[in-house]
Amino acid sequence: MINGISINMYLMLSTVLFIIGAVGVMARRNTIILFMCIELMLNAVNLLLVAFSTLHADTSGQVFVFFIMAVAASEVAVGLAILSMVYRNTKSIDSELLSKLKH
Amino acid sequence: MNNLIILLPVFPLLGFLVNAFFGKKLNKQISGLVASLSVFCSFAAAVAVFIQLQNTEAHAVTVNVFSWINSGSLSIPFEYLVDPLSSVFLLIITGVGFLIHVYSIGYMAHDEGFARFFAYLNLFVFFMLLLVMGNNYLVMFVGWEGVGLCSYLLIGFWFKNTDYNNAARKAFVMNRIGDLGFLLGVILIFLTYGSISFQDVFPNAGTVSTGTVTSIALLLFIGAMGKSAQIPLYTWLPDAMAGPTPVSALIHAATMVTAGIYMVARSNVFYSISHVASETVAIIGLATALFAATIGLLQNDIKKILAYSTVSQLGLMFLGLGVGAYSSSVFHVTTHAFFKALLFLGAGSVIHAMGGEQDIRKMGGLKGKIRITFLTMFTGTIAISGIPPFSGFFSKDEILAHSYEHNKVYWVLGMIASMLTAFYMFRMLFLTFYGRFRGSAAQEHHLHESPPSMTIPLIVLAALSVLGGVLGMPEIWGMNNWMHHFLEPVILRQVPSTLSHETEWTLMALAVTAALAVIYLTYMIYRRYGITPALREEELKPWQKLLYHKYYVDELYEALVRKPLDALAVVFHKFIDLQVIDTIVNGVGGFVKSTGSAIRLIQNGHISLYVVSMALGLIGIVLLTFLV
Numbered sequence: 001m002i003n004g005i006s007i008n009m010y011l012m013l014s015t016v017l018f019i020i021g022a023v024g025v026m027a028r029r030n031t032i033i034l035f036m037c038i039e040l041m042l043n044a045v046n047l048l049l050v051a052f053s054t055l056h057a058d059t060s061g062q063v064f065v066f067f068i069m070a071v072a073a074s075e076v077a078v079g080l081a082i083l084s085m086v087y088r089n090t091k092s093i094d095s096e097l098l099s100k101l102k103h
Numbered sequence: 104m105n106n107l108i109i110l111l112p113v114f115p116l117l118g119f120l121v122n123a124f125f126g127k128k129l130n131k132q133i134s135g136l137v138a139s140l141s142v143f144c145s146f147a148a149a150v151a152v153f154i155q156l157q158n159t160e161a162h163a164v165t166v167n168v169f170s171w172i173n174s175g176s177l178s179i180p181f182e183y184l185v186d187p188l189s190s191v192f193l194l195i196i197t198g199v200g201f202l203i204h205v206y207s208i209g210y211m212a213h214d215e216g217f218a219r220f221f222a223y224l225n226l227f228v229f230f231m232l233l234l235v236m237g238n239n240y241l242v243m244f245v246g247w248e249g250v251g252l253c254s255y256l257l258i259g260f261w262f263k264n265t266d267y268n269n270a271a272r273k274a275f276v277m278n279r280i281g282d283l284g285f286l287l288g289v290i291l292i293f294l295t296y297g298s299i300s301f302q303d304v305f306p307n308a309g310t311v312s313t314g315t316v317t318s319i320a321l322l323l324f325i326g327a328m329g330k331s332a333q334i335p336l337y338t339w340l341p342d343a344m345a346g347p348t349p350v351s352a353l354i355h356a357a358t359m360v361t362a363g364i365y366m367v368a369r370s371n372v373f374y375s376i377s378h379v380a381s382e383t384v385a386i387i388g389l390a391t392a393l394f395a396a397t398i399g400l401l402q403n404d405i406k407k408i409l410a411y412s413t414v415s416q417l418g419l420m421f422l423g424l425g426v427g428a429y430s431s432s433v434f435h436v437t438t439h440a441f442f443k444a445l446l447f448l449g450a451g452s453v454i455h456a457m458g459g460e461q462d463i464r465k466m467g468g469l470k471g472k473i474r475i476t477f478l479t480m481f482t483g484t485i486a487i488s489g490i491p492p493f494s495g496f497f498s499k500d501e502i503l504a505h506s507y508e509h510n511k512v513y514w515v516l517g518m519i520a521s522m523l524t525a526f527y528m529f530r531m532l533f534l535t536f537y538g539r540f541r542g543s544a545a546q547e548h549h550l551h552e553s554p555p556s557m558t559i560p561l562i563v564l565a566a567l568s569v570l571g572g573v574l575g576m577p578e579i580w581g582m583n584n585w586m587h588h589f590l591e592p593v594i595l596r597q598v599p600s601t602l603s604h605e606t607e608w609t610l611m612a613l614a615v616t617a618a619l620a621v622i623y624l625t626y627m628i629y630r631r632y633g634i635t636p637a638l639r640e641e642e643l644k645p646w647q648k649l650l651y652h653k654y655y656v657d658e659l660y661e662a663l664v665r666k667p668l669d670a671l672a673v674v675f676h677k678f679i680d681l682q683v684i685d686t687i688v689n690g691v692g693g694f695v696k697s698t699g700s701a702i703r704l705i706q707n708g709h710i711s712l713y714v715v716s717m718a719l720g721l722i723g724i725v726l727l728t729f730l731v
Contacts, residue, residue: 022714025711025714095709098710
């Protein structure tokens with residue numbers, strides 16, 4: 001029990017968030033949405049890490065979360081920069097159009 | 104003395120290295136000088152070793168150079184053995200070799216591959232020395248293969264000519280057939296006696312069954328057949344005349360081709376034990392002697408005549424080995440080295456004078472134009488024909504006397520072979536030096552005696568051909584047959600001669616009479632009636648054609664061996680290679696290509712598909728972990 005809420009609740013919320021993120025990545029074509037879905041998946045994992053860290057009274061899970069957040073922030077910085085370059089060149093952020101490297 | 108023995112083969116090796124790596128930078132005189140001097144140093148060392156050997160008690164010196172192969176029960180040291188047998192060969196190789204090196208300086212003077220020639224020649228001397236100095240069969244085998252390589256390189260020395268290259272390849276392949284027999288023999292020796300060192304094998308030779316000894320002896324003899332050009336592996340030697348003449352003199356007459364004789368004489372104990380093997384050696388030798396001598400009768404190429412004469416004389420030596428006259432055969436090797444080297448070098452001098460012409464039908468009347476060459480070759484011809492007191496008479500007579508003792512039929516056939524020798528040699532002499540000149544006017548104008556570097560070796564060899572007989576003069580001539588006694592320690596099972604002096608005199612008288620009669624007959628045919636061989640083939644009678652074409656043996660081998668092999672190769676090419684192997688290889692390639700182009704469609708560049716497949720894959724892995 002963490003703050004009166006069962007660990008199962010945390011697990012379920014995390015799973016739901018992760019599945020929303022994963023399905024979003026698979027189904028959507030808007031690159032901004034893809035980014036948001038990736039963030040959603042990362043934060044689902046973060047939630048899980050923090051929940052278990054508190055449950056087991058072990059801070060290393062929370063340290064991990066800090067790292068993940070830092071990496072996610074820098075990834076977004078680079079990703080959005082790429083995205084703005086893509087938009088400048090193609091006037092679109094549709095991921096389906098970016099398939100020139102397939103051959 | 105040990106240091107001298109180790110140094111002996113090193114000199115020619117150094118000469119080889121100098122000429123092989125710096126030959127192009129050195130001028131011709133220096134490179135010829137280096138090569139000749141290195142062999143001369145070896146000769147000096149060989150003489151010193153020979154003299155010291157007389158004073159040693161055991162008559163044999165073994166020198167361990169280094170431990171070569173050490174693996175489990177197999178231990179093969181790199182050892183030299185100098186005993187009477189190898190010291191005789193050392194003297195022949197380095198002595199005659201030195202003279203031929205000197206001769207080559209003159210003969211090859213105008214050749215662009217001068218340094219290369221001397222490099223090969225030095226390398227040959229080095230390997231030949233290894234061959235006779237090795238104290239076990241493996242060191243001998245290294246030398247054996249090495250001289251084969253040098254022979255190949257020197258036959259194909261003028262590599263721009265395809266025929267010469269083919270001759271070189273023929274020699275190499277023929278020798279490989281023999282080498283396989285030799286190698287199998289050595290392996291069988293190791294399996295039987297557990298060692299391949301001479302001092303371990305020979306004393307114990309009689310401890311195993313005669314059948315095993317016979318197999319060893321016959322396998323070794325197959326090696327000797329290849330190297331010493333015996334039936335059925337002799338056809339390479341006449342073709343080997345494609346090489347420069349000094350090579351023919353050194354490798355294909357005086358030294359390398361006697362390696363087979365050396366090997367059989369070294370392994371004499373096997374042949375003494377095995378009656379079957381020694382009879383085989385005698386019969387093959389005799390057959391070769393007769394066969395090659397009859398071919399020699401009608402050849403027109405001066406070098407081919409000498410080549411068939413060499414094959415025939417080698418046959419006589421094997422006859423000697425077969426009837427147990429090992430020391431007589433080695434004696435004949437010695438005298439043969441003198442007079443056959445002389446004859447080949449003389450032939451080279453004639454070819455030099457004729458500007459490259461080798462056909463005796465286009466020569467004639469050279470006697471006055473090239474006096475020294477004529478006189479020395481005349482000496483050589485008498486020596487090989489067996490007229491006393493020239494060297495060839497004594498050695499040949501000794502072999503014939505031993506075969507008379509062994510089997511009278513062998514003696515009769517041997518006599519016929521030696522009469523044929525006298526015939527073709529004098530035919531060559533008369534056609535080359537007597538009568539009128541039959542070549543072109545340009546050739547006649549070009550005629551000149553060779554430079555001193557060529558004539559001096561001729562004179563030295565002529566002197567040796569005259570005096571060489573002293574080495575083994577029989578007791579009835581008031582000498583003590585030094586060669587025979589010198590070689591005694593090497594021959595483990597002596598067959599004492601029981602011929603009475605009267606019989607020996609009779610045999611000698613018969614041999615001399617026969618030789619003189621044949622020479623008279625030759626004189627009548629080629630001088631009195633002045634017959635010259637037909638220039639066109641159509642004029643030959645059928646039997647002459649048969650001899651001229653060497654009994655069509657080459658054509659027979661072609662039909663029996665080469666054609667079936669070619670046909671087999673075509674079958675393999677058409678069916679196995681093109682149909683089976685190519686189908687498999689192309690099939691594998693085609694399969695990979697078609698699957699690749701099918702699977703390629705999955706990589707369509709859509710991120711969502713990649714993510715879906717990744718997610719499905721992950722789910723699959725997770726499920727697998729939980730279910731299994």
